[in-house]
Amino acid sequence: MKKICFFISNLNHAGGTERVTTMISNALDNKNYKVIILSLNEGDSPFYNLNSKIKIYSLFEKNISMKKNFLAAVVLLRKFIKNHKIDVVISVDSILCMFSVPALAFLKTKHICWEHFNFKVDLGVKYRKYGRILAAKYCDYVVTLTQRDQELWSNGIKNIKAKVIPICNPTPFENVNHIPSFEHKTILSIGRLTYQKGFDMLIDAWAMVCKVNKDWKLVIVGEGEDKGALIDKARNLSIEDRVIFVGETKNVNFYYKTSSVYCMSSRFEGLPMVLLEANSYGLPIISFDCDTGPSEIINKNFLVKCFDLNEYAEKLSKLISNRDFYENQLSQKSIKKFRLDEIIVQWEDML
Secondary structure: OOEEEEEEOOOOOOOHHHHHHHHHHHHHHHOOOEEEEEEEEOOOOOOOOOOOOOEEEEEEOOOOOOOOOHHHHHHHHHHHHHHOOOOEEEEEOHHHHHHHHHHOOOOOOEEEEEOOOOOOOOOOOHHHHHHHHHHHHHOOEEEEOOHHHHHHHHHHOOOOOOEEEEOOOOOOOOOOOOOOOHHHOEEEEEOOOOHHHOHHHHHHHHHHHHOOOOOOEEEEEOOOOOHHHHHHHHHHOOOOOOEEEEEOOOOHHHHHHOOOEEEEOOOOOOOOHHHHHHHHOOOOEEEEOOOOOHHHOOOHHHEEOOOOHHHHHHHHHHHHHOHHHHHOOOOOOOOHHHOHHHHHHHHHHHO
């Protein structure tokens, strides 16, 4: 039985990276692979449900400085891989290749880098750039989430040794029997309340819409360091009664079912899980045409030039002001290529 180890930053987190890692891990476990998930830090209380046979471990029980403990992390990771006789290591996020590439040196273990952002983005962490270079030179495969990002990798690094292949994230919701209702008069947006997700821009655009619309509301689901600033922004724009901050929840299904429109305002993405989820529920989606992902998922009529708030407000206002126009947008579901059974075949071919 082939042993596969997903090496992730912290499985306790509630983001899309952790969600899709859980999904792929469960699917491979169901196909009788021996699956282990190793967190760099913590990871002892996974946010998403794992199959009971999947074992979880961590290199460090607490979140500690990796600059001070870099060598210790590499040594511990190498020891873990050898002791558990791992056949394949999947580094979830290219920055982790800073640890996994040296840890796997001269071992026969197959190494896969699973990119979860896009090549242009380093989130202000210069080591992510170095991690990508190491992955390109020393990994067996680099998995990107979109064809566009595959191109960015291929054009951005010279003499790539790894095979760079695109594999989409799977949608968490398949065969959803749901027709969105205009009557909910609710706009939904889900994500970490951080700079990347652009909720500041969404609130600015929503304030423009609120000048001509008096009865719809914006529901924002998620937590993050920008929450206080976003609440203040809504208050300063005098729309605090039109923006509802829900916080973090495991019951996102409820919000998809009780919303009429999905809005995404990210400055950058990899392949946003929230768009796959919203698409599964048939919600009309409006998003900036950021790198990477939105253009491969949603109706081109609702892609907005980055980062044109006036166009965003105009398209959103048009969608929620005319019931007939709204109902004509409810047939954009197209999730076949995002089905888990389709995607897991691609993973098995690589493993």
